[in-house]
Amino acid sequence: MNIFEIIRMAYASLTTNKLRSLLTMFAIVVGVFAIISASTAVLVLQTYFDNTLNVMGGNVVFISKYPGVMVGGDYDKYRNRKNITFDDFEKLKERVVLARSVSPNEQFTSTKVEYDGTVTDPDIQVYGSNEYFISNNAYNIKYGRDLNQTDVTSARSVCLVGSDVVDKLFPTVFPVGKKIRIGGRPFTVIGTVESKGSTFGESQDKFVLIPYTRAI
Numbered sequence: 001m002n003i004f005e006i007i008r009m010a011y012a013s014l015t016t017n018k019l020r021s022l023l024t025m026f027a028i029v030v031g032v033f034a035i036i037s038a039s040t041a042v043l044v045l046q047t048y049f050d051n052t053l054n055v056m057g058g059n060v061v062f063i064s065k066y067p068g069v070m071v072g073g074d075y076d077k078y079r080n081r082k083n084i085t086f087d088d089f090e091k092l093k094e095r096v097v098l099a100r101s102v103s104p105n106e107q108f109t110s111t112k113v114e115y116d117g118t119v120t121d122p123d124i125q126v127y128g129s130n131e132y133f134i135s136n137n138a139y140n141i142k143y144g145r146d147l148n149q150t151d152v153t154s155a156r157s158v159c160l161v162g163s164d165v166v167d168k169l170f171p172t173v174f175p176v177g178k179k180i181r182i183g184g185r186p187f188t189v190i191g192t193v194e195s196k197g198s199t200f201g202e203s204q205d206k207f208v209l210i211p212y213t214r215a216i
Helices: 003-016 018-052 086-095 149-153 163-169
Strands: 106-111 113-115 124-129 141-144 158-161 179-182 185-193 207-211
Touching: 113 163, 158 163, 158 179, 163 185, 163 207, 179 207, 185 207
Parallel strands: 124 207, 158 185
Antiparallel strands: 106 124, 113 179, 141 185, 158 207, 179 185
16 A cells, blocks of 8 residues: 555545544644643743742852741741851851852841932831842942942941832932931942842832941
8 A cells, every 4th residue: 555545545534524533633733732831831930930039049048047938837837946146147157168158138127218308118128248248149239339348347337229229219319429317327328239120029129238237
């Protein structure tokens, strides 16, 4: 039996059983569509998680008292753990060998920030850290400079401001060098941070960064 005979028999079978042929083709189309849709959905989810959850970069280890995600009553399981202190951070920094940089990520408070009579809402996060906070959290300096070791060891009243704070306080003024009040205390702006956008609807740019030695 040659190829032409096979084609003729297949065509005859299809035309004889039109309904069955139509249902078979429909099933094949649905199956292919389902596979393509599932593959696309997986790719979209992977891209979303890469762009949102991986905010600290792929080579950063974050140590905290509580896990990143808690479900149900897990809080009771972890609340009796010892708090991680700045002394613990200093000891860890002295002992690590392979880490390129180590920084504390302490959120001192949420408060209002003021400049020249303009005041933000009292929800600006005040982070205390060192000169590695920006790089360890995958931020970039936009204008000015980062914190340095002298700022930290001398507990200077200097700060970096996120883009949300810049938009609110300095819509028409260059912010670097200006003096602002964070929770009523004066700080000099030494730099601004490029916007990172939002994660799960929460802005990543509504913050000020000060040396952790200059606690609010």
